[in-house]
Amino acid sequence: MFAFRSYGLVALPATALMVALGVAGGTESVAAGTAPRAASGAEASAPDGLIPLATLREATLTIPAWPVEDAEFCASGPVKFSKGKADLVRLVGAVLHTDIDHDGAKETVVQVSCNPQWEDRQVLVFDRNASGKIITLGRLAHTGAGVEGRDIMKIWSIKPGEAGDVQVDVGDYRPCCTQAQDSPQHQWRTFGMREGKFRQTDGPTAFGPNPKVTDLAVTAGRPQVTPKPGGGWTTTVTVDIHNRGRFAVGHTGLLVMGTGTLVGANGWEQCENKPTGDPDEATARCVFPAVAPGASMRHTLGFTSAGKPTGTLSLWVESVNTNGHQYPDSDVEDNNIEAPLAA
Ligand SMILES: [Ca+2]
Ligand SMILES: [Ca+2]
Numbered sequence: 112m113f114a115f116r117s118y119g120l121v122a123l124p125a126t127a128l129m130v131a132l133g134v135a136g137g138t139e140s141v142a143a144g145t146a147p148r149a150a151s152g153a154e155a156s157a158p159d160g161l162i163p164l165a166t167l168r169e170a171t172l173t174i175p176a177w178p179v180e181d182a183e184f185c186a187s188g189p190v191k192f193s194k195g196k197a198d199l200v201r202l203v204g205a206v207l208h209t210d211i212d213h214d215g216a217k218e219t220v221v222q223v224s225c226n227p228q229w230e231d232r233q234v235l236v237f238d239r240n241a242s243g244k245i246i247t248l249g250r251l252a253h254t255g256a257g258v259e260g261r262d263i264m265k266i267w268s269i270k271p272g273e274a275g276d277v278q279v280d281v282g283d284y285r286p287c288c289t290q291a292q293d294s295p296q297h298q299w300r301t302f303g304m305r306e307g308k309f310r311q312t313d314g315p316t317a318f319g320p321n322p323k324v325t326d327l328a329v330t331a332g333r334p335q336v337t338p339k340p341g342g343g344w345t346t347t348v349t350v351d352i353h354n355r356g357r358f359a360v361g362h363t364g365l366l367v368m369g370t371g372t373l374v375g376a377n378g379w380e381q382c383e384n385k386p387t388g389d390p391d392e393a394t395a396r397c398v399f400p401a402v403a404p405g406a407s408m409r410h411t412l413g414f415t416s417a418g419k420p421t422g423t424l425s426l427w428v429e430s431v432n433t434n435g436h437q438y439p440d441s442d443v444e445d446n447n448i449e450a451p452l453a454a
Contacts, residue, residue, distance in 0.1 A: 157216035160238035162245060164206045167221060167237065168195035173247040175233060177225055178255035185225035200225045203232065204268060210275045211236055211248075212304045218248055220277050222269060229287035231255040232266040234279055234302070236309070249309045251302040252279045259284050259439065260321060265295040276303030276312055283318040284439055291361070291436040294323045323438050326356030327363065327402070328445035329428040334452050336420055346414040348450060352428050354402040355445070360438045364431040365397040369414055369424040369452070382412075398431065420452040 162170075170192055177185040186200050195202040203222040211218050219237045224230055236248040254264050265282030272278045279302060282295025301313035332349040339345045352363055367382070369392075382397035402408050414420070427447045430438040440446055 157214040158239040158241055158243070159216055160218040160248075161208045161216075162206070162219040162237055162239070164195075164202070164221070167202055167206065167219070167245075168192055170245050172223075172235075172237065172245065174200065174223060174235070175247070175250050175253075177231055177233075181225055181227055181231055181255065184227040185231070199227060207269055207271060207277060209271055209277060211277065212238075213275055220251065220269060222266065229255075229285050230265075231285070234266065234269055234277070249304075251277055251309055252281065252300070252311075254281075254285060260324060260441070261318065263300075267297070272301045272303065272313070274303070276301050278302075278314070283321055284323075286436075289436050291323070291432045291438050293432075294321070294439055296321050296323075320357060321439070322358045323360055324356065324441055325354060325358050325360050325404075325430050325438065326441045326445075327428045327430060328353045328355050328442075329365070329426050329448055331424070331426055331448055331450045334420075334424055334450050336452065339415060342417075344416050344419050346416070346420050346424075346452065348412050348424060350410050350412055350426060351407050352399070352402055352410075353407045354404050356441060357404055359401040359403050360430040361401060361432045362430070363399040363402055363408075364429045364435065364437070365399065365410075366427040366429075367395045367397065367412065367425070368392075369394075369420070396435075398435070401430070422452055423449040424452055425449050 171189050172192060174187045174190045176182070176187045184199050186197055190197045190200060192202065201224055203224045207220040208217045209220060210216060211220065220234060221237070222232050222234055224232045231254045233253040234251040236251060238246055238248040240246050252263060252266060254266050256262065257264070260283050262283070263281045264285035267280040267282065269280070270278050278299050281298050281300055284295040286292050286294050296318055298315050298318065300311055300315060302309060303312040304310075305312060330351045330353070334346050334348040336344055336346045346369070350365070352365065365382075381399055382395045385394040385396055387394050397410075399408065399410070425447065429440060429446060432438070
């Protein structure tokens with residue numbers, strides 16, 4: 112979950128380009144500090160911005176700022192690339208040559224990524240100035256600044272659009288680490304220059320409901336703690352898992368942390384014990400079928416322990432794929448409960 116962020120002005124000293132990174136609704140405006148070259152009669156004087164990928168891979172490129180959570184990992188400003196990389200920042204895919212500013216000469220569009228764990232990308236336009244130096248003309252699209260499920264959080268690829276424009280395959284989620292990589296929806300949006308500014312020029316401007324996003328919730332009855340014949344204690348708890356979302360996704364994962372040893376009560380056959388090394392601690396992970404929207408399912412879980420249980424029983428629920436990787440949940444506040452174990 113990322114709160115909406117608004118960036119201030121960022122100076123790109125190598126180009127005197129002021130990039131206004133006010134991002135809202137997946138669109139942005141990047142204002143060039145220098146006036147665009149005149150369209151008429153400029154063909155003879157417009158610098159050649161057709162830069163081979165091999166040249167970019169060994170160049171010093173001015174990279175606009177990354178999202179704030181990337182700042183300590185991802186270089187910005189003048190960045191020296193070697194073999195297409197600068198630590199975690201790298202050039203991605205093929206370059207695209209197009210006359211994006213309609214001055215009669217082509218510019219070079221390429222994706223730049225940074226992977227601290229999650230991946231962010233920027234689609235940048237490079238050109239040459241009158242003295243032949245590579246400059247950053249602007250940014251067409253980028254990930255990571257905004258809200259997952261609403262703003263552009265994923266970029267996969269670029270391709271030519273009409274009249275010098277560039278199409279960008281964008282998505283609404285930025286899966287990290289153990290999150291399901293197929294969570295984001297794909298959309299082709301078109302970006303180009305109009306009246307001297309880079310902006311979205313065609314394609315959808317908002318993401319519709321994402322069928323990989325659900326809203327699971329968990330509730331539980333009061334744990335029943337009873338003495339066990341012959342010694343020790345038995346704890347049983349009734350767990351209800353609800354789907355408050357619009358879609359059912361994959362499987363239902365339940366993570367249980369409690370006291371003692373997990374036993375084979377109703378529901379446990381789909382669970383796997385995760386030993387903690389502590390005889391009075393228990394962790395289990397269960398995988399149940401998906402729950403239909405508006406529906407619930409109930410499981411009764413049991414534990415045994417040598418000592419009388421104390422503390423709390425923690426239950427976490429999430430939608431997962433067959434590899435156990437998580438799908439997004441639109442409201443995670445109700446995905447976890449702590450049930451007191453004291454009798
Ligand atoms: Ca051009
Ligand atoms: Ca939820």
